[in-house]
Each structure stands twice: as structure tokens, then as C-alpha cells.
Amino acid sequence: MFNLFKYSSPATFYPLAGRLAVGFGIASAILLVIGLYMSFFVAPTDYKQGEGYRIMFIHVPAAWMSMLIYVVMACWAAAGMIWHTRLSSMMASSLAPTGAMFTFIALWTGALWGKPMWGAWWVWDARLTSELILLFLYVGFMALESAIDDPRRAARASGLLALVGVINVPIIYYSVQWWNTLHQGSSIKVVDGGVETSMSEIMVWTLLVMTFACWFYTIAVALCRVRSIILERESGASWVKALLQERK
Amino acid sequence: MLATLRCMVMRDLTLAMRHRSDVLTTVFFFIIVVSLFPLGVGPEAALLKEMAAGVVWVAALLASMLSLTRLFADDYNDGTLEQLLLVPQSLSLIVLGKVLAHWIISGLPLVVMSPLLGLQFGLEGDELMMLMVTLLLGTPVLSLLGAIGAALTLGLRGGGVLVSLLVLPLYIPVLIFGAGAVTASAAGMGADGHLSLMGAILLLALVLAPWASAAALRISVE
Numbered sequence: 001m002f003n004l005f006k007y008s009s010p011a012t013f014y015p016l017a018g019r020l021a022v023g024f025g026i027a028s029a030i031l032l033v034i035g036l037y038m039s040f041f042v043a044p045t046d047y048k049q050g051e052g053y054r055i056m057f058i059h060v061p062a063a064w065m066s067m068l069i070y071v072v073m074a075c076w077a078a079a080g081m082i083w084h085t086r087l088s089s090m091m092a093s094s095l096a097p098t099g100a101m102f103t104f105i106a107l108w109t110g111a112l113w114g115k116p117m118w119g120a121w122w123v124w125d126a127r128l129t130s131e132l133i134l135l136f137l138y139v140g141f142m143a144l145e146s147a148i149d150d151p152r153r154a155a156r157a158s159g160l161l162a163l164v165g166v167i168n169v170p171i172i173y174y175s176v177q178w179w180n181t182l183h184q185g186s187s188i189k190v191v192d193g194g195v196e197t198s199m200s201e202i203m204v205w206t207l208l209v210m211t212f213a214c215w216f217y218t219i220a221v222a223l224c225r226v227r228s229i230i231l232e233r234e235s236g237a238s239w240v241k242a243l244l245q246e247r248k
Numbered sequence: 249m250l251a252t253l254r255c256m257v258m259r260d261l262t263l264a265m266r267h268r269s270d271v272l273t274t275v276f277f278f279i280i281v282v283s284l285f286p287l288g289v290g291p292e293a294a295l296l297k298e299m300a301a302g303v304v305w306v307a308a309l310l311a312s313m314l315s316l317t318r319l320f321a322d323d324y325n326d327g328t329l330e331q332l333l334l335v336p337q338s339l340s341l342i343v344l345g346k347v348l349a350h351w352i353i354s355g356l357p358l359v360v361m362s363p364l365l366g367l368q369f370g371l372e373g374d375e376l377m378m379l380m381v382t383l384l385l386g387t388p389v390l391s392l393l394g395a396i397g398a399a400l401t402l403g404l405r406g407g408g409v410l411v412s413l414l415v416l417p418l419y420i421p422v423l424i425f426g427a428g429a430v431t432a433s434a435a436g437m438g439a440d441g442h443l444s445l446m447g448a449i450l451l452l453a454l455v456l457a458p459w460a461s462a463a464a465l466r467i468s469v470e
Contacts, residue, residue: 175421
């Protein structure tokens with residue numbers, strides 16, 4: 001029978017993570033090249049937004065990933081709390097920087113997209129505001145983790161914070177949305193759901209390719225990072241010493 | 249169960265009464281922060297009236313934040329907290345007692361002071377009432393959520409700054425509905441929806457937050 005917990009031990013996961021990271025890294029690079037080519041040369045010019053809309057092909061995947069990574073991170077944190085596996089919390093902490101990066105990219109490209117389209121770098125729209133709050137949540141997670149010296153306590157404390165955060169994310173999201181509709185009849189609307197229906201098929205494909213490129217990139221980078229974290233935390237273990245001997 | 253709760257609340261209140269200046273600091277911080285806004289944005293009455301709810305609410309968030317670090321820190325430093333973790337009564341209940349005491353010390357004075365500050369900003373009758381009601385519903389949530397942050401950052405370097413980083417994003421829904429209720433009632437739209445949502449958040453926090461804080465305390469103290 002396939003043993004789910006075989007790879008929950010850092011010693012067995014370390015080599016597997018190395019192989020997976022290479023695989024996902026190559027896949028991500030290939031998809032990224034295809035996706036970028038499609039988004040610059042194949043996808044047609046938008047009849048309303050001209051060439052400027054092409055920033056969507058990085059903006060939308062980044063925004064999706066920023067939300068997905070937080071949920072995945074919270075799932076790893078929950079797994080770590082339930083089964084007390086060291087690896088789960090390491091996975092959670094290895095995902096956080098990438099999640100924060102994608103949140104930042106989504107905000108930054110959003111600003112770049114917003115300036116020509118709406119005439120403003122930033123509007124207090126529900127989506128933008130909740131994305132900003134998501135960035136704060138990532139920063140809080142990483143700040144808490146780095147403030148605690150004992151790695152076991154750091155992992156458990158930041159895991160708990162991730163869980164508290166993930167319960168709050170929908171509450172924050174809806175409260176921000178209601179706040180926005182109640183406060184201001186915004187003259188600028190972020191048409192995101194509307195984009196999809198009006199998008200031509202090739203645009204949807206490009207978006208999908210870019211999304212998978214970002215997804216695989218996240219997996220590859222998280223696995224690389226978790227390898228470093230494993231080596232750091234398990235530095236006293238005999239298998240790590242044997243590995244280092246081998247490398248010399 | 250109630251005896252444990254009562255015992256914890258009375259103990260913390262007694263301790264707070266021995267250091268009355270700590271309690272007053274929070275209240276005066278609240279008043280000062282609110283008073284700074286007119287100096288910053290100018291004395292136009294119409295503008296101030298529009299901002300009043302938001303300003304009072306943000307000041308309340310900051311004030312309750314300021315006193316959070318003291319929630320568990322003193323007990324942690326003198327070893328009482330370790331004893332509390334060992335008692336047979338449920339830790340969540342003990343945390344709830346401490347949070348309740350913290351709210352009475354730092355949240356309730358803000359509720360009581362708020363109409364006075366509202367008057368300074370030109371709010372009237374109904375809006376003042378609404379400001380008070382929202383703070384009454386909202387400040388316990390601040391103490392409850394803040395307890396999780398305070399428990400997680402117990403005994404860390406720069407815990408005070410860190411706790412604000414962790415907790416302020418979680419306060420956002422309370423701020424939105426609290427300030428929103430006052431604005432909505434001022435605009436004549438009725439604030440029932442806001443108040444119901446605040447009540448829902450309060451109940452949710454009341455059930456989940458003590459439990460999460462207890463888990464956080466166990467992580468921090470082990």
C-alpha cells in the first residue's frame with residue numbers, strides 16, 4: 001500500500017523535493033516562454049484597451065496565485081498542527097515569501113495597468129484593498145516567524161497565525177466589498193469577471209498557460225526553499241552530515 | 249465554570265486598580281489621538297463631521313492595541329502564567345476571563361468617552377448613540393482578537409510592534425462596520441445591517457478567539 005507518511009520525513013523528502021523541483025522548474029520555464037510569446041505576439045490587440053491590456057497576462061495569474069498560496073499555506077499549517085509533522089510547517093514557511101511576492105506583483109502590475117486605463121495609480125476598490133490586506137497578512141506571518149528564535153515555536157506560532165488569517169480572509173474580503181459599495185459609487189469599475197466572457201479564446205489560453213507557469217514556478221521555488229530549510233533545521237541529524245560528507 | 253471566569257476577572261481588575269495610571273494612559277492616548285486629527289486636517293466643521301466616526305474608530309483600534317502587550321506580559325514575567333496553564337480549569341475560560349477584564353479596563357472607558365469626543369466633532373443625537381453602540385459591540389472583538397496576537401508574541405523582542413502588525417489587519421472588518429454604521433445612520437440609511445454583522449463578528453470571536461489564544465499561549469510558554 002502506498003504510504004502517505006513515507007515522505008513526511010525530511011530525510012526521505014529531501015531528495016524527492018530536489019527531483020520534483022527540477023521537473024517543475026523546467027516545466028515552468030517552458031510554459032513561461034510559450035506564455036510570454038503568446039501574450040506578446042499571438043494574443044490580439046484589445047479593441048478597447050489597445051496593447052496595454054497585455055499586462056493582464058501576468059497580473060491575473062499573480063493575483064490568483066497570491067490567494068491560492070495563502071490557502072495552501074494555511075492547509076500545510078493545519079496539517080502541521082494535526083499530525084505534528086515537521087515537514088508541514090517547513091512547507092508553510094517556504095510558501096510565504098513566494099505568496100508575498102505574487103501579492104506584490106499583483107498590486108504593482110495593477111497600479112501600472114490602472115494608470116493608463118483609469119487614470120489613477122491606486123483606487124480604493126474592493127479588490128485592490130483586499131489584495132493589500134492580504135499582503136499585510138503575509139508580512140505578519142513572516143515577521144512573526146522571523147521574530148521567534150526557537151524554530152519549533154516559530155513554526156507552530158506562525159502556523160496558528162496562518163489559520164487565524166485564513167478564517168478571517170473571507171470576512172475581510174466581504175467586509176471590504178460591502179464597505180466599497182456602501183461608501184462610494186465608484187466611477188471606475190474593475191471589470192474582472194466581465195473580462196472573461198468578452199475575452200477571445202486565444203486570450204483565455206494565454207492566461208491559462210501563464211497561470212500554470214506561475215503555479216509550477218511556485219512549486220519549484222517552494223521546494224527549493226524547503227530543501228534549504230530542511231538542511232538548516234535538521235543540521236544536527238546524521239543523514240545531513242552524511243550528505244555533506246558525500247558532497248565534499 | 250462561572251466561578252473560574254469571575255475569579256479571573258476580579259483578579260485582573262484588582263491588579264489593574266493597583267496600577268491606575270496604566271488604565272488612564274490608554275484613555276488619554278485615545279483622547280490625544282482623536283484630538284490630533286482636527287489639528288492635522290484643519291478645523292472645517294463639515295469635513296470633521298464626516299470624518300468623526302472613522303477617526304474615533306481608528307483611535308480606538310490604536311488605543312486597544314497599546315494595552316494589548318500588557319494582557320499576558322506581566323503574568324508571563326512573574327511566572328503566574330505557567331501556573332495558570334497548569335490548573336485543571338479550561339485555559340480558554342481563563343483566557344476569556346483575562347480578555348473580559350482587559351475589555352473592562354481598556355475598552356469600556358473608550359465607549360464611555362466616545363460621545364464626548366463625538367461632540368467635539370459635531371456629531372449629534374442619533375449618531376452619538378450609534379457611535380457608542382458600535383464601540384460597545386466592537387471593542388470586545390478588539391480585545392478578543394488582540395489576545396491571540398498578544399499570546400503569540402509573548403516574550404519576543406519588539407513584541408509591541410509585532411503585535412500591531414499581526415492584529416491590525418484582522419481588525420479591519422470591525423473598523424469597516426463600526427465606522428460604517430455611524431456614517432450610514434447619519435446618511436439616513438439605517439444601520440441595522442451593520443449592527444447585525446458586528447454582532448455576528450462578536451459572537452464568532454467570542455467562540456473562537458479564546459480557544460485560539462489558549463492554543464497560542466501553550467505554544468509560547470511550553
